[in-house]
Amino acid sequence: MADVTAAVRSPPRPVEAAxxxxxxxxxxxxxxxxxxxDGPVPALVDIDxxxxxxxFVVLVGPSGCGKSSLLMMMAGLRHADxxxxxxxxxxxxxxxxxRVGVVFQEANLFPWLTALDNVAFPLAxxxxxxxxxxxxxxxxxxxxxxxxxxxxxxxxxxxxxxQRVAIARGLVQDPPVxxxxxxxxxxxxxxxxxxGDELLRIWSQTRKTVVFVTHSLxxxxxxxxxxxxxxxxxxxxxxxxxxxxxRPRTYEMxxxxxxxxxxxRIWGHIRGxxxx
Amino acid sequence: MRSxxxxxxxxxTAVRWxxxxxxxxxxxxxxRSGAISPxxxxxxxxxxxVIVADRAEYADALRVTLVExxxxxxxxxxxxxxxxxxxxxxxxxxxxxxPLISSVYAVPIVILxxxxxxxxxxxxxSKIAFAGIxxxxxxxxxxxxxxxxxxxxxxxxxxxxxANLGQLMLRVVIPASIPTVLAxxxxxxxxxxxxxxxxxxxxxxxxxxxxxxxxRTVLDSPHVFAAVLLIVLLTLLFDLTARxxxxxxxxxxxxxxxxESFRAAPxxxxxxxxxxx
Numbered sequence: 019m020a021d022v023t024a025a026v027r028s029p030p031r032p033v034e035a036a037x038x039x040x041x042x043x044x045x046x047x048x049x050x051x052x053x054x055x056d057g058p059v060p061a062l063v064d065i066d067x068x069x070x071x072x073x074f075v076v077l078v079g080p081s082g083c084g085k086s087s088l089l090m091m092m093a094g095l096r097h098a099d100x101x102x103x104x105x106x107x108x109x110x111x112x113x114x115x116x117r118v119g120v121v122f123q124e125a126n127l128f129p130w131l132t133a134l135d136n137v138a139f140p141l142a143x144x145x146x147x148x149x150x151x152x153x154x155x156x157x158x159x160x161x162x163x164x165x166x167x168x169x170x171x172x173x174x175x176x177x178x179x180x181q182r183v184a185i186a187r188g189l190v191q192d193p194p195v196x197x198x199x200x201x202x203x204x205x206x207x208x209x210x211x212x213x214g215d216e217l218l219r220i221w222s223q224t225r226k227t228v229v230f231v232t233h234s235l236x237x238x239x240x241x242x243x244x245x246x247x248x249x250x251x252x253x254x255x256x257x258x259x260x261x262x263x264x265r266p267r268t269y270e271m272x273x274x275x276x277x278x279x280x281x282x283r284i285w286g287h288i289r290g291x292x293x294x
Numbered sequence: 295m296r297s298x299x300x301x302x303x304x305x306x307t308a309v310r311w312x313x314x315x316x317x318x319x320x321x322x323x324x325x326r327s328g329a330i331s332p333x334x335x336x337x338x339x340x341x342x343x344v345i346v347a348d349r350a351e352y353a354d355a356l357r358v359t360l361v362e363x364x365x366x367x368x369x370x371x372x373x374x375x376x377x378x379x380x381x382x383x384x385x386x387x388x389x390x391x392x393p394l395i396s397s398v399y400a401v402p403i404v405i406l407x408x409x410x411x412x413x414x415x416x417x418x419x420s421k422i423a424f425a426g427i428x429x430x431x432x433x434x435x436x437x438x439x440x441x442x443x444x445x446x447x448x449x450x451x452x453x454x455x456x457a458n459l460g461q462l463m464l465r466v467v468i469p470a471s472i473p474t475v476l477a478x479x480x481x482x483x484x485x486x487x488x489x490x491x492x493x494x495x496x497x498x499x500x501x502x503x504x505x506x507x508x509x510r511t512v513l514d515s516p517h518v519f520a521a522v523l524l525i526v527l528l529t530l531l532f533d534l535t536a537r538x539x540x541x542x543x544x545x546x547x548x549x550x551x552x553x554e555s556f557r558a559a560p561x562x563x564x565x566x567x568x569x570x571x
Binding site: 093094095113114115116120122124126128129130131139140142143144171173187 | 445450451454455456465466470546
């Protein structure tokens with residue numbers, strides 16, 4: 019565990035990375051409109067941001083602001099009307115699990131597979147040899163702290179454990195970018211806090227670029243290097259907040275004035291937009 | 295029933311087997327003691343003796359029935375699952391076909407049987423056709439409903455991991471629908487047995503159902519009950535096999551979900567048997 023603590027103490031500080039470094043992700047003037055009965059509804063307007071390799075970026079905004087849609091577009095699961103998404107300098111045109119791993123809100127594990135086989139699923143799709151599949155999946159389960167649960171089926175795991183399996187599955191192909199769509203949204207408050215710490219530990223060990231969607235203000239401040247605040251529909255980025263709290267983040271920091279100031283700043287945007 | 299936890303409860307299996315044993319015992323004792331006329335209920339031992347004595351006749355009849363059941367089962371089950379999967383997964387087909395099939399399901403299909411005997415004769419063909427149709431529609435409905443319960447999030451997750459269409463089918467849709475399909479198979483098999491036996495009882499020259507009717511008209515109760523007993527055993531054997539397969543194929547399901555297959559059971563199995571009385 020000594021090396022883990024060391025890794026946490028010296029987090030991956032972002033450097034001014036070239037836009038084509040493998041882990042960098044760039045959303046370039048992206049807009050999207052949904053067709054509806056009484057005319058087209060703009061959902062996302064001119065979303066433009068970049069995350070350098072190794073950064074922890076949080077997208078926060080009210081329900082229905084399009085933050086999940088945006089993440090699905092970054093995962094290549096949906097297409098935008100205009101604009102582009104670049105990962106490591108190359109555009110994302112469809113699902114590309116070698117560049118981008120995804121963790122969903124509901125853990126979305128396949129109930130007919132064991133924890134190990136769920137984690138190995140992306141490898142099986144690429145016809146990796148069974149022995150290697152098992153080895154890599156077991157490594158990932160160890161990373162997320164689920165040693166000894168390999169042969170359990172999802173319904174035999176708690177909600178937090180299921181999300182750990184989902185994170186392991188997102189990481190198993192070692193993609194430089196991990197997209198997380200409200201991964202802890204369905205968990206209770208205490209589990210959620212612990213999973214936040216777990217995620218930061220995993221992040222510091224793997225040095226992925228993380229783009230994390232949430233509607234929890236505290237979670238956003240606690241996790242992020244940088245917070246992008248989105249407005250209600252049509253979603254646009256109304257603020258970019260650099261979080262300079264030291265790492266590792268601790269529970270005590272949540273009581274510090276800097277923490278509250280950042281949380282209030284996000285809330286100001288969200289409440290302000292609601293009043294209009 | 296009781297809200298407070300009982301200190302000791304006999305295991306459910308033991309209770310079930312006790313009930314079976316009591317019923318079998320009553321079957322033996324009641325007619326022998328004179329409480330029930332042997333014409334209405336011949337003793338179990340006499341019924342078994344008849345099966346042993348006339349085993350050649352019963353074996354022939356059983357073979358005819360089994361072959362009819364097997365063919366009808368393959369047709370109804372295969373067709374039902376394929377059609378059900380198509381209707382369940384394609385929205386257009388669902389809109390077009392589902393109301394139609396639901397309506398057909400409500401019709402007592404046994405009224406078709408006289409027509410089928412006119413078209414196909416009173417041999418095995420008409421039984422296979424009738425039992426096949428009888429098992430087909432509920433299987434379509436059960437499979438279609440099951441396919442629709444596949445969580446679309448599974449497909450999104452698999453796509454995010456780079457699954458192509460073939461892999462989606464092979465690794466997500468098929469495993470996800472196995473429990474439904476197995477429940478459909480069980481339902482289909484039970485209905486097919488009902489269909490074959492009923493049609494044999496109505497118009498035929500062979501089969502176990504035919505023996506029931508023939509011996510009933512001459513008031514030979516032991517022979518009637520011998521045939522009934524064999525039908526019951528046949529059905530139980532099938533049900534047991536299917537249930538075992540279901541449990542093996544759906545081991546990953548939490549227990550409470552496995553119960554759902556019972557809800558897919560036919561609404562009223564007696565609807566087809568009634569006209570035979």
